[in-house]
Amino acid sequence: MKKLTRIGNHIGRQVVSAILAIILVAYPLRSFAHPSEQGFVLLLPTDFYIATGIATVALTAAALARLPTTTITFLFSNRTFVGLRHHSWMPTLSSFCSTLVLVVLILIGLSGSGDPLSNPLSLVIWTVWWTALLFLQGILGDLWKWINPWTGIYDLCIGSNANTPLKLPDRLGNSVGLCGLILFFAFTLADPAPDYPPRLALVTALYWMATFIGMCLFGRDPWLSRCECFTMLFRLFALISGIRTTKGTCHVGFPGWQIVTSRKSSFSVFALTALAAGSFDGMNETFWWLSQIGVNPLEFPGRSAVIGQTIGGMIGAIILLHCLFALCIATGQYLVRKHTGGPLPISFSLAFGRLALSVLPIALGYHFAHYLPAFLVNSQYLVAATNDPLTRGADLFGLGVFYVTTGFFYTQDTVRVILLTQCVAIVIGHMIAVLTAHLIALGLYGTNRQAILSQIPMAVFMILYTLLSLWLLAAPRGA
Amino acid sequence: MSQFTKNYVLPTRRNALKLLSGGGLALAASSTMPGVTRFAQAQSSEPIRIGFQIHRTGIGAAYGRWYDRTTQAAVKRMNDAGGINGRMVEIIAEDDGTDPKRGAEVVEKFATQQQCDVAFGTLFSHVVIGSAPRAGELKIPYFVVSEGHHVASGILNRYTLQPGITDVKSQVEAMAPFVSTNLGKKVAMIYPDFAFGHDHRDYFTAALAKNGGEVIAQIAIPPTETSFTKYFPKIPQQTEVLYHVMVGPAVLTFVKELGEFFGSNHPEIFGFIDSLEAVDIQSPGLEFLEGTYFWEGNPRYVQNNQTSHDKMYRTAVGVDESGASVSDSRDISTYAHMFGCWETLNIIKAGMEMSDYQGPQHRSRLIEAVEDMTDIPLSDDHPQGAKIFNGKTHQVFGHQYISKVENGRMVLAHTTSIEDTFYPDETDYTTQPF
Structure with missing residues (x-):
């Protein structure tokens, strides 16, 4: 009987929901969408900024065709310095501390304020x-090995060289990590409440446990390097940095030199997926996208109303970027073959795999630009939350009344500075991408001329991506 | 006289508590009625838990920040004065993501998991409409601060009340007498072509006709439009007043292009501050607004006749004489709307004290107490102005303010009477059983 009642209640709730949906569509809503910083952005000469950005990237690509190979190679060579020595237990300790911090945070997430x-x-x-941290990883190098929440506790409890009961099948490649990355982006972009503390705590705890179990079953390094999407992503971003430290030595070079020397071609799909999903996180807020999915941008119905459309758009963006990139590689190969008249020095798959990593600086530049406004606000909330972590009225650091401000979004001068900072980050990311792609092509094809020919479609791709990235900053947004 | 005033009957029940319905005495009540306080303390030392449904993320986040700030200030003031019925007030904030589905989940959480006494705070209409049925099912009083007409229209339920802020229908209709008398009879309207704009079009067109004026052009702008110059030639030559209610990121562009189109020779211009809420009126590009008029729910700038109540309220919330944060003069508040949180919380307090609220078992008593409220005088509890609450429609009615932009400041030009905002009742929630 109780079950019947429950079913009845459930049906009743569904009916109410259906009626509500009709009312929500039909009933006039009060709209409070106000201009925010985007209103000031629309008043700025964004067309000029976009044109300047594109021209800068185009000139970079053109200059590469003129510069002697030795100059470019010299630019990307690295210098070796004696680095700070550290004991092997230090990363273990710092990672273990990171685990403890994560546990405390999860507990606060489950029991603390529901206000994100x-x-x-x-x-x-x-x-x-x-x-x-992801941004700093791309600037300063591999910080993740120090603060990931798994290796420390694993080494202490299991042992870094412990035998594991299972071997990760080679045929899986990086697919588990790739699926993890796509699921993560789906969570951030499409889930109705990815920042709701109890929900986030649960997801974080489950992912932490799943990863730890995976490490125990298949081994620490195999699991982290092929299945744990964040270690994979952070390690890829570390390649963008001009700094690399290994066992007491520090290698310093132009940002991106590690991408040129890297042989991680199996991470090509992973890198392109990260870029595509990252770019879609921004696209999905524009008037343009909302119009495509039939949503009034001034009356956004909430994330829960567009879950399917968002996931579909993200998957579409990933597929589209892969297709476009493959087309660039294939066209480049065609131009080289047409020029040489003989067989190609390298296969399509090798060219695709190596050159795909050159998009990483674009992803870093976009990551910085996209999250900068939110960081400016939420970092203030972080200060307030640190002062009163349990929202019990504590004043641990004596801040007193602490007002978060967004005033910098409401004057044209400050909005201009923010927008130009974002634009510069994106343009620099694309310039480094063009340079690294050229250097990789030099290594692949052997001669400067072949490298230049192979890079013509790639340069067009980079210029168009600059246009897209800068347009995303300037476009009106409604979600 | 409207049907509202005809139907309005001063309640005879709880006349002994009637004075308390005047919010001005609400705070004093907790300290001057020791008997009530002692009784309450004897019943429970647990805090009164108010579930605060807040737009932390999503399209309403900018408003949510100021709603939160106002709420925290109001609750601090309450607790400093002894709380409600001798019990401290605790705010349980939950983000609804400005999403109706999440809004309903948040209300459910307040009622079933967090033992909240009431739910409060919602702004966006679609979240209110999505959440109110769940509040009704779970029988938790749901005090909204949304300005939407949905409460008074009768589509919600007895558990949903809007006692701290007036609704859009009354606001828009109350503008017609001033516009037709002072600005001109022939009005052209420019509005976004969706429900929000249609509200203004329909309410104002009808109200203006009643006041001897005429809307001679209704120019609907597609919501995705970001350039407006091509629409301005549609404004008839004989237009005496241009009524605009554009919203969204392109508003500043709209004003700039309007200025470029008209130059100094323009009709009178009237708009709703919703368009430029939280935006400095002195921003570059907005010079054209000099001499134009705006509706304001509460005047952003301190006026010559500032009341002590407004002064106290600004200090408590941390807002300066220009409506900006005291910590950052660039951070303009949502002053026209956020007073609703302050006033709603004080209504909850007054209602709980009137009904001797002790816990969830007294929720219906609380609603009846609020339904019985009538005159709400200007006071520290209600700094925006005096109001009249309609217990049948669960909607409050109050003064509206019309300001003129002079030397880059909005100067109060007219205050409507409360009666100007009345319209016939469209429902009677008191006939619904609990």
């Missing part, structure tokens, strides 16, 4: 870890 801008879990995960 007051709960430290949401702020640390999205503002510190995802926004700031």
Whole structure:
């Protein structure tokens, strides 16, 4: 009987929901969408900024065709310095501390405030870890090996060289990590409440446990390097940095030199997926996209109303980027073959695999630009949350009344500075991408002329991507 | 006289508590009625838990930030004065993502998991409409601060009330007498072509006709439009007043292009501050607004006749004389709307004290107490102005403000009477059983 009642209630709720949906569509809604910083952006000469950005990237590509090979190679060579020595237990300790911090954050996420801008879990995960740390990883090198929450506790409990019961099948390649990355982006883009503290705490805890179990079953390094999407992503971003430290030595070079020397061609799909999904995170807020899915941008119905469209758009963006990139590689190969008249020195798959990593600086530049406004606001909330982590009225650091401000979004001068900073980050990312792609092509094809020919379609791709990235910053947004 | 005033009957029940319905005495009540306080303390030392449904993320986040700030200030003031019925007030904030589905989940969480006494705070209409049925099912009082007409229209339920802020229908209709008398009889309207704009079109067109004016052009702008010059030639030559209610990121572009189109020779211009809420009126490109008029729910700039109540309210929330944050003069508040949180919380307090609210078992008593409220005088509890609450429609009615932009400031030009905002009742929630 109780079950019948429950079913009845469930049906009743569905009916109510259906009626509500009709009312929501038919009933006039009060709209409060106000201009925000985007209103000031629309008043700025964004067309000029976009044109300048495109011209800069185009000139970079053109200059490469003129510069002697030795000059470019010299630019990307690295210098070796004696680095700071550290004991092998130090990363273990720091990683273990990171685990402890994560556990505390998860507990606060489960039991603390349901307000994502007051709960430290949401702020640390999205503002510190995802926004700031991923960016710093691309600038300073591999910080993740110090602060990931798995290796420390694994080494202490299991042992870094412990035998594992299972071997990760080679045929899986990086597919598990790739699926993880896509699921992560689906969560951030399409889930109705990815920053809701209890939900985020649960997802974080489950992912942490799944990863730890995977490490125990298949081994620490195989699992982290092929199945744990964040270690994979962070390690890829570390390649963008001009700094690399290994066992007491520090290699310093032009940003991107590690991409040129890297042989991680099996990560090509992973890198392109990260770029495509990252770019879609921004596209999905534009008037253009909302119009495509039939949503009034001034009356956004909420994330829960567009879950399917968002996931579909993200998958579409990933597929489209792969197709376009493959087309660029194939066209480049065609131009080289037409020029040489003989067999190609390298296969399509090798060219695709190696050159795909050159998009990583674009992803980093876009990551910085896209998250900069949110970081400027949420970092203030982080300060407030640190002062009162349990939202019990504590004042641990004596901040007193602390007002978060967004005033910099409401004057034209500050909005201009923010927008130009974003534009510069994107253009620099694309310039480094053009340079690294050229250097990789030099290594692949052997001669400067063949490298230049192979890179003509790639240069067009980079210029168009500059246009897309800058347009995303300037476009009116409604979600 | 409207049907509202005809139907309005001063309640005879709880006349002994009637004075408390005047929010001005609400705070004093907790300290001057020791008997009530002692009784309440004897019943429970648990705090009164108010579930705060907040737009932390999503399209309403900018408003949510100021709603939060106002709410925290109001609750601090309450607790400093002894709380409600001797119990401290605790705000349980949950983000609804400005999403109706999540809004309903948040209300459910307030009622079933967090033992909240009431739910409060929602702004966006679609979230209110999505959440109110769940509040009704779970029988938790749901005090909204949304300005939408949905409460008074009768589509919600007895558990949903809007006692702290007036609704859009009354606001728009109350503008017609001033516009037709002072600005001109022939009005051209420019509005976004969706429900929000249609509200203004329909309410204002009808109200203006009643006041002897005429809307001679209705120019609907597609919501995705970001350039407006091509629409301006549609404004008839004989237009005396241009009524605009554009919203969204292209508003500043709209004003700039309007200025470029008209230059100094333009008709009178009237708009709703919703278009430029949280935006500095002195921003570059907005010079054209000099001499134009705006509806304001609460005047952003301190006026010559500032009340002590407004002064106290600004200080408590941390807002300066220009409506900006005291910590950052660039950070303009959503001053026209956020007073609704302050006033709604004080209504909840007054209602709980009137009904001797002790816990969820008294929720219906609380609603009846609020339904019985009538005159709400200007006070520290209600700094925006005096109001009249209609217990049948669960909607409050109050003064509206019309300001003129002079030397880059909005200067109060007219205050409507409360009666100007009345319209016939469209429902009677008191006939619904609990």
